[in-house]
Amino acid sequence: MPFIPHTETDVREMLAAIGAPSIDALFEEIPAALRIKSLDGIPEALTEMETGRLMQQRASRDGRPLNFLGAGAYEHHIPAAVWAIVTRGEFYSAYTPYQAEASQGTLQLLYEYQSMMASLTAMQVSNASLYDGASALAEACLMAVRAHRKSKSARILVPAAVNPTYLEVARAITEGQNLKFDVLPYDAPSGTLGTSSLDAYKGQDITAVVVQQPNFFGLLEDVDAITDWAAANNALLIAVVNPLSLALLKPPGEWGTKGADIVVGDGQPFGVPLSSGGPYFGFMTTKLEHVRQMPGRIIGRTVDLDGKPGFTLTLQAREQHIRRSKATSNICTNQGLLVTAATIHMSLLGSAGLEKVAAASQTQTSALVAALTRIKGVKLAFSGPRFHEAVLQLDRKVSDVLDALAKRGIVGGYDLSRQYPDLGNALLVCATETRTDEDIAQYAKILGEVLK
Amino acid sequence: MSSIPSNLKYLDSHEWARVESDGTVTIGISDHAQGALGDLVFVEVPEVGRALTKGGAAAVVESVKAASDVYSPVSGQVIANNSEALSATPELVNSDPYGQGWLFKVKPSNSGELSSLLDAKAYEKVVEEAGH
Numbered sequence: 001m002p003f004i005p006h007t008e009t010d011v012r013e014m015l016a017a018i019g020a021p022s023i024d025a026l027f028e029e030i031p032a033a034l035r036i037k038s039l040d041g042i043p044e045a046l047t048e049m050e051t052g053r054l055m056q057q058r059a060s061r062d063g064r065p066l067n068f069l070g071a072g073a074y075e076h077h078i079p080a081a082v083w084a085i086v087t088r089g090e091f092y093s094a095y096t097p098y099q100a101e102a103s104q105g106t107l108q109l110l111y112e113y114q115s116m117m118a119s120l121t122a123m124q125v126s127n128a129s130l131y132d133g134a135s136a137l138a139e140a141c142l143m144a145v146r147a148h149r150k151s152k153s154a155r156i157l158v159p160a161a162v163n164p165t166y167l168e169v170a171r172a173i174t175e176g177q178n179l180k181f182d183v184l185p186y187d188a189p190s191g192t193l194g195t196s197s198l199d200a201y202k203g204q205d206i207t208a209v210v211v212q213q214p215n216f217f218g219l220l221e222d223v224d225a226i227t228d229w230a231a232a233n234n235a236l237l238i239a240v241v242n243p244l245s246l247a248l249l250k251p252p253g254e255w256g257t258k259g260a261d262i263v264v265g266d267g268q269p270f271g272v273p274l275s276s277g278g279p280y281f282g283f284m285t286t287k288l289e290h291v292r293q294m295p296g297r298i299i300g301r302t303v304d305l306d307g308k309p310g311f312t313l314t315l316q317a318r319e320q321h322i323r324r325s326k327a328t329s330n331i332c333t334n335q336g337l338l339v340t341a342a343t344i345h346m347s348l349l350g351s352a353g354l355e356k357v358a359a360a361s362q363t364q365t366s367a368l369v370a371a372l373t374r375i376k377g378v379k380l381a382f383s384g385p386r387f388h389e390a391v392l393q394l395d396r397k398v399s400d401v402l403d404a405l406a407k408r409g410i411v412g413g414y415d416l417s418r419q420y421p422d423l424g425n426a427l428l429v430c431a432t433e434t435r436t437d438e439d440i441a442q443y444a445k446i447l448g449e450v451l452k
Numbered sequence: 453m454s455s456i457p458s459n460l461k462y463l464d465s466h467e468w469a470r471v472e473s474d475g476t477v478t479i480g481i482s483d484h485a486q487g488a489l490g491d492l493v494f495v496e497v498p499e500v501g502r503a504l505t506k507g508g509a510a511a512v513v514e515s516v517k518a519a520s521d522v523y524s525p526v527s528g529q530v531i532a533n534n535s536e537a538l539s540a541t542p543e544l545v546n547s548d549p550y551g552q553g554w555l556f557k558v559k560p561s562n563s564g565e566l567s568s569l570l571d572a573k574a575y576e577k578v579v580e581e582a583g584h
Contacts, residue, residue, distance in 0.1 A: 150499065292494060292514075317494075317515075322518060322519055323519055326521075
């Protein structure tokens with residue numbers, strides 16, 4: 001069934017009514033040089049049957065390996081009820097309905113999502129989601145430049161132990177907007193950011209400092225000290241967090257004396273399957289004082305003429321349909337369906353359930369590290385506190401080891417050597433609550449054989 | 453009929469400018485503008501020290517139904533703004549647009565620009581035409 005409601009006759013009649021010769025003529029103000037004639041690399045449309053076949057082929061290529069890969073996307077148990085509820089007709093639309101009079105259920109769900117994220121991060125406001133964690137960081141950097149009106153440098157300090165893909169995406173999205181990203185090295189022995197790397201920037205005009213907790217190596221940064229450094233040096237603090245870790249760790253709103261200014265991350269750990277890499281969704285929360293610079297939609301709770309509670313879009317003057325080119329961004333709530341899953345997931349687990357998942361993941365990762373480091377040729381790279389991921393150093397090339405493991409049905413982790421050559425043969429491993437003691441024993445046995 | 457004080461100068465985009473005795477210029481939006489926008493919920497004023505150019509966007513006023521840029525009637529440097537009062541009570545722009553609802557003050561770099569602004573009579577015509 002086509003979802004384009006206009007027939008060719010409709011289009012012809014509308015063009016005739018406004019006196020335009022063709023649809024293309026409506027776009028004449030865009031210079032020809034800027035218009036893309038054809039989308040190379042985008043194949044012809046497939047039928048539903050062909051698409052289904054292609055997706056099945058690709059899924060079977062992934063197989064059902066035993067997975068110890070994290071690095072930003074995590075295999076957690078999703079209660080069967082989550083997607084059974086999400087796919088009910090009342091929720092099953094990827095798009096935010098704008099009409100408050102017709103969409104109270106969806107708007108209430110988004111409002112509850114925002115309340116949960118604000119509470120989890122200990123911040124005052126949340127938007128209704130962004131595309132993913134990486135683009136959320138890009139949006140946070142742009143937002144910081146708008147919000148920090150006293151800073152003129154648009155310079156952002158980013159530790160090297162922030163997810164390197166996030167930084168790459170942030171650079172790509174903000175290209176042409178004159179942001180400067182200064183990458184700060186981590187301290188070699190600890191794998192975390194020392195305030196001495198920050199002190200090199202003391203007294204300079206810095207717009208924002210980014211810190212990821214836990215960092216890309218799974219290690220816990222000294223977020224209180226870094227947040228206080230940012231405040232003392234008149235920079236905003238952007239926190240990138242794994243939302244699940246907040247069931248155990250101090251929330252960004254309570255870091256240091258003033259807390260983080262903007263908190264972003266990927267919501268995938270909450271009810272979103274790995275699905276070969278996406279779609280996931282990004283989240284963003286902030287302090288009330290920055291809300292007018294926040295991108296994305298925000299749902300508010302209000303009362304109607306009779307005093308009854310209701311939900312509606314709020315603070316719309318930030319958005320493109322009112323502010324046009326000066327809008328805070330062109331983000332809407334594309335990821336609505338995934339947010340619906342996350343909201344149901346969080347409400348089913350509750351805070352006690354999330355804490356159990358986080359603690360079980362942490363326990364299983366410790367067991368994994370203990371089992372793997374007993375193997376000759378495997379060492380733990382950093383000894384500091386961490387959350388459910390760890391860097392191991394191997395005695396040979398990581399990609400060869402991962403290939404050998406894959407042949408035996410194991411996804412062994414993330415090869416850090418391409419993005420962090422100074423770490424040597426470094427492998428990032430992860431075990432969530434879904435990895436049993438038997439799974440871990442199986443990995444250790446096969447890795448021992450591979451490294452023999 | 454909205455109030456249009458005769459001692460002020462105006463832009464056809466509905467800003468007013470008052471030349472003070474020390475030569476600085478105080479800027480706000482007209483009674484007509486505040487009425488057209490409706491209840492203001494947020495005002496963003498330029499930072500002290502910022503250099504403005506005549507006709508350039510300097511402030512933003514946001515009401516329950518729209519957000520609009522406020523343009524500077526003169527070029528020069530911002531020497532004061534009313535953010536302290538307006539961040540807590542943006543509705544001052546509605547209740548007292550020519551008094552407590554002022555937005556910012558500029559030290560003009562080219563006082564000749566002042567003569568190109570509309571006087572009350574010319575601005576009244578702009579408002580009348582906008583009403584047609």
